[in-house]
Amino acid sequence: MSSGYRLDISEGNPKTDEKGKKIVYAVLAVGAVLAIVGVALIIVGVVRKGEPCEENATVKPTTNVPPTTSSGGISAYSAEAQRVGLGPFLENVKSTYYKMNPNLIVRNPDATPSTIRQEFSPYNCHPSALKKRTDAAKSLYNKGAKMLKDVNRAKLAPRELKALMQAQHFLQSNFGAPYDENYYAGDWLLGPNLFCWQPICGVGSDLSSHFNLKKTGFQPANEGDLEFVIAHLKNLSDSLTQYVENLKYGIKAGYVRSVEECEVGLLTMKRKFKTISKEGERGILNSSYVKQMRNPEWYAKINSDTKTSWNSKHGKDVQQSIDDSLVEYVGQPVYNLLQYLEFNHSQYCVPSNVSSGLANLPLDYVYFKGNKTNETTTKVLPFGEKLSGKDAYKGILPYFTTTDMTPDEVDQLGWKMLNQLYPQAVEIAKTITGLNDSDEAVVEFKKKLEDQSMFFNDKPIPLNESNNEAFEKCVDMASAKIYCPARYASMLKWFEYVNGVLSLLAPLQVRMFYYTGQKQSQPNCPVQLVANFNPGTGSQSYQSSDKACTRPCRYRLPFYLKDHGPRYNAYSVAAHEARPGHHTQVHAFTELFSDDRGDVISWLNGVSYYTAFTEGWALYAENPLINQETNIYDDLPIQRYGMLKWQIWRALRLIIDTGLHYRGMTRDEALELFAKYAWDRTDKAIKDVTRYQSDPGQATAYMIGQLAIWNYRNDTTTKLQQNGKKFNEKDFHFQVLSQGSSPLSYLEAHLQKFTDCTIDPKGSGCDTILNPKFKSRQNAKKTQVNNKARLFTDDEDQDNVDFDGMYESRPRDVRFNYEHYD
Numbered sequence: 001m002s003s004g005y006r007l008d009i010s011e012g013n014p015k016t017d018e019k020g021k022k023i024v025y026a027v028l029a030v031g032a033v034l035a036i037v038g039v040a041l042i043i044v045g046v047v048r049k050g051e052p053c054e055e056n057a058t059v060k061p062t063t064n065v066p067p068t069t070s071s072g073g074i075s076a077y078s079a080e081a082q083r084v085g086l087g088p089f090l091e092n093v094k095s096t097y098y099k100m101n102p103n104l105i106v107r108n109p110d111a112t113p114s115t116i117r118q119e120f121s122p123y124n125c126h127p128s129a130l131k132k133r134t135d136a137a138k139s140l141y142n143k144g145a146k147m148l149k150d151v152n153r154a155k156l157a158p159r160e161l162k163a164l165m166q167a168q169h170f171l172q173s174n175f176g177a178p179y180d181e182n183y184y185a186g187d188w189l190l191g192p193n194l195f196c197w198q199p200i201c202g203v204g205s206d207l208s209s210h211f212n213l214k215k216t217g218f219q220p221a222n223e224g225d226l227e228f229v230i231a232h233l234k235n236l237s238d239s240l241t242q243y244v245e246n247l248k249y250g251i252k253a254g255y256v257r258s259v260e261e262c263e264v265g266l267l268t269m270k271r272k273f274k275t276i277s278k279e280g281e282r283g284i285l286n287s288s289y290v291k292q293m294r295n296p297e298w299y300a301k302i303n304s305d306t307k308t309s310w311n312s313k314h315g316k317d318v319q320q321s322i323d324d325s326l327v328e329y330v331g332q333p334v335y336n337l338l339q340y341l342e343f344n345h346s347q348y349c350v351p352s353n354v355s356s357g358l359a360n361l362p363l364d365y366v367y368f369k370g371n372k373t374n375e376t377t378t379k380v381l382p383f384g385e386k387l388s389g390k391d392a393y394k395g396i397l398p399y400f401t402t403t404d405m406t407p408d409e410v411d412q413l414g415w416k417m418l419n420q421l422y423p424q425a426v427e428i429a430k431t432i433t434g435l436n437d438s439d440e441a442v443v444e445f446k447k448k449l450e451d452q453s454m455f456f457n458d459k460p461i462p463l464n465e466s467n468n469e470a471f472e473k474c475v476d477m478a479s480a481k482i483y484c485p486a487r488y489a490s491m492l493k494w495f496e497y498v499n500g501v502l503s504l505l506a507p508l509q510v511r512m513f514y515y516t517g518q519k520q521s522q523p524n525c526p527v528q529l530v531a532n533f534n535p536g537t538g539s540q541s542y543q544s545s546d547k548a549c550t551r552p553c554r555y556r557l558p559f560y561l562k563d564h565g566p567r568y569n570a571y572s573v574a575a576h577e578a579r580p581g582h583h584t585q586v587h588a589f590t591e592l593f594s595d596d597r598g599d600v601i602s603w604l605n606g607v608s609y610y611t612a613f614t615e616g617w618a619l620y621a622e623n624p625l626i627n628q629e630t631n632i633y634d635d636l637p638i639q640r641y642g643m644l645k646w647q648i649w650r651a652l653r654l655i656i657d658t659g660l661h662y663r664g665m666t667r668d669e670a671l672e673l674f675a676k677y678a679w680d681r682t683d684k685a686i687k688d689v690t691r692y693q694s695d696p697g698q699a700t701a702y703m704i705g706q707l708a709i710w711n712y713r714n715d716t717t718t719k720l721q722q723n724g725k726k727f728n729e730k731d732f733h734f735q736v737l738s739q740g741s742s743p744l745s746y747l748e749a750h751l752q753k754f755t756d757c758t759i760d761p762k763g764s765g766c767d768t769i770l771n772p773k774f775k776s777r778q779n780a781k782k783t784q785v786n787n788k789a790r791l792f793t794d795d796e797d798q799d800n801v802d803f804d805g806m807y808e809s810r811p812r813d814v815r816f817n818y819e820h821y822d
Contacts, residue, residue, distance in 0.1 A: 076599070080155035084147050086164060090600045093140055093167050097175050097607075100133040103199075103206045106216060109603055116218055117228065120210050122236035123199050125243050127382040131183040134174055141171035158750065158768060162739070163601040165746040166608045173399040176607060178697065185392035186381055187358075187696075189250030190257050191345065192265035194536055194694040195819070200243055201272050203236060204289035207330070212292040221301035223310060226318060233329035240333035244340050251348045253387060254362030254377030259370070260667065261694045262349035264536035264687075266341045267471070271534050274475070276334050284331030285323060293322060352667035357660030357693050361389030393661040393696055400611045400697040401704050402743040407662035410700050414654025417703060421648045422677055428641045446679050455563040456497065457490035466560065471535045480531070480559070490564045494557055495529045497567065501574045502527070508630040509580050512729055518771070519734045523587040525549035527578050532556040538687030540573050541819040542582040547590050553583055556819070562683040569642035571633070573822050575626040576646075581618035582820045589740035593774050610741045611698060614820060616705015617736070623647055624710065646822070648678050650706070653692065653699035661696045691821075708744045709736065712751045723759045731758075738772060 077087050098108050103123040106116055144167055153161055174181040180188040180198040192198060210218055211229065220226045250256055257265065275283035284290060292298055299318055310318050350367045354360070366375040379387050398404060405413075426438050429445035452458065464470060465484040474484040481488045513521040525545050532541065538561055543554040555577050557564075575581055595602040622643060626632060633640040652673055659665030667689055674685040692699050717727040735754045739747055750769075757766035 078155065078157050078160060080152055081157070081160045084151045086147070086160060087600070089143065089147060090163060090167060090604060093171065094600050094603055096136055096140060100136050101175065106210045113218060116210065120232065122232055123203050123206060123239055125188065125200065125239050125246060127183065130181065130188060131383065133181060134183040137171045137174045141168060144168045144171060158753070158765065159595070159601055161749065162742055162746050163604055165743050166604050169402060169743050170604065170608055176609065178396055178399040182395060183381065184385060185395050186255050186387045187392055189246055189253060189255040191247050191262065191341065192269045194264045194268055194691050196268045196272055197695070203240070204273065204287065208289045208292065213295065213297060219298055219301055222306055226310065226321070229322065230325045233325045237329035237333045240337055244337055247345055249382065251366060252378055254364065254379050255387060256363065257349055258352045258356055258667065258693060259349045260352060260690045262346050264690055264694055266346070267536040268534060269338060269341065273334050273338065276331055277338055278472070281327050281331035281335045284326050284334065290326055356665065356667040358389030358393045358696055359661050359664040362387045390662055396697040397700065400701040402610050402612045402745065403704065405704070407658040410654050411658040411663065414651050417651040418648065418655070418677060421644065421651055425641065425644050425648060428637060428644065432637055442679070449568070449679060454567055455565040456493040456567065457486065457564050461486050461490070461562070466562070475533050477531060487559060491531055491557065491559060494564050498529055498570055498574055501570050502578055504632065505575060505626065506579060508632060512580060512625060512629065513584070513733055514730050519730070520592060521588055521734045521737045522579070522584055523591040525587055525591060526552045527555050527583050528552035530554050530556050531559040533559050535560040536687065536690070538684045539691065539821040540577055541821045542577045542586065543819055544586045544590055547594065549591070553587055568638045569646060571639045572622045572626070572643035572646050575622050576618045576822055580625055581621035582614070584621070585617040585737055586614060586820060588737050593738045593740050605740065608741065610743055611701035612705035612708070612744050613741045613747065615702040616709055618820065619650060619702045619706035620709045645678055650703040652677060654703060656689065657692050657697065657699045660693055667693065705744065712748055716751055716755045719755050720758060725758055
């Protein structure tokens, strides 16, 4: 295997002076070591299989929606796919998914208003419903595992093999839900997490997706329809009330979060249901979730006789009845949930020296106000199964890594990468300070990093802009300008600086990607910088737009950091979040490469999400793409350190995430690791450790994905060279990006096939690999027109605007609203 890169780029290398070359060559040498280490240590290639689970439930597809048999349907499957029954299996996955999750029925591309009317019901978090969904997913997973053993993969079409691997990952994670949907994991007893990647956080979106003015939505036309709406609001009230009961059960079972986790979970829920949090139960009437339900046009199909009859029976008009039901059955229970989290449940959350993650759960005793009581915990689930936090973590981890790496293997990889990276940081410190003694250089360099000049606020931000009152008042840029003027001014400086960095990075990527033609790999939709007003987050993040770019993609900067910045990591983080990182990969998939054939494989491709691919690509964009293939850091050693610091940070994540949730590491121990190796004691480190405590597994995906893509590239280069072929970076990136987001195991198999086809283009199936056709490209001109669509104004709430896209035929799956964090 090749130990590094041999780039063949027609545009040639950017001009680099001799001093710059020395730095680049040194980093290239390190890159070679990283690649070797990655190959030696990363375990990729197979979606975790394990032993087949017991088939506790067999769920037959009972949806009234007929299976799709369009051009990509059953008749289009290969002979091998038909032999093993791939089509019926995938249809079964799809129908079972919506049967188990009727709150998402409107997202079914085959659904009609009548089937939505018949099948929709709100999210159900009763333990029996959770168990039923989990058992259904396990049963289908076992069938898929058997199919994977029986099928001849070489005889499947590329998208068929990808679909089978996607289906297994989807089922392994309980229909693509890493948190709160595995009954046996028990994490549904813990309460909301920082990211709010949980079904309870989507109940408002469920309402707005189903009850609206769109042609795919439901509008009442008679008394029966009105009673249907109110009945479903009552069912939602039941589920919201049950969610509180689940949390109370978790206390008795010894399944509770740490104090810090509980605090950020509450903050996130308050942001998710902001109007109710601020105004009480009647705040639901001012929520974006019910805006269309409260529009008189929503009642336009109801005739005057029906309205008169309803008024006579109920003593109030139709709209007043719906409004009252919204308050009673949605606003009140959501408000009760928020009150419970803040004033009751919080008292049972434990200090982090008792438990900092899943590793120490279940607890032996109930804790109250930070003190251990005499009440022992049950340590069992509602139907008697034993709880184990470590087992829960082992079940969550594969969703994010898409490999079968064990927690111990992830930890070992983290330490070996850290041992490779940290000495380079010491060398930079010695270079910048001019000191030869490593310890002295590090001490002096830390002082430089902590100097106020490294941040965008020239002076410390006033305390009255960083407390709970500020969190309530400064919720968007308009209110921040009035109530948080120092933060507001600093944020504008940050915006300006990052926009400048993006402008510098853009021309350096021309040699890396195709910008036009059939292999275009860079999206047209622009990126807009916005502030993130969630007080619990310290991370920068990215959100994509829709295919038609009806609003810009968003690059979000955390408003409530103690200090805005730092400046010295701006280049690397910008590369991660925008181009060539998340924006290039995530929105290129949406705009250019999404599967629009209209069959069940297209559906599966749309509801699947792979963190290791997405975050791995973004870290690969930082290093090697920007770090090793451009000269942007040649005269900016402090920015080079910023890049290296974030490589170290991602290695530490492997150690800390597995430590908190599998090896019993404490929060303080995690913070000390950041102080020792990342030289960081800022609130960024503090908030990030809280993030890792709150969202187990997610932080492991970055470096695992980066090293996997890096290794695939090296393997491709080596094999092509051995066969007398040149490596073409643009073609390689086209192949990677065109897979959108996929399990690492499939990406590896696809790139191996691409390499073989580059060597012998006449091989079986090579035309499909080398010259794929994407229907999404037909929308490129439309995207270029729509990318002039309005920007979100400063006073819009970036957290709570439900964005489905003006031109989307039906609401997007909630996974498309995941934020991609640094």
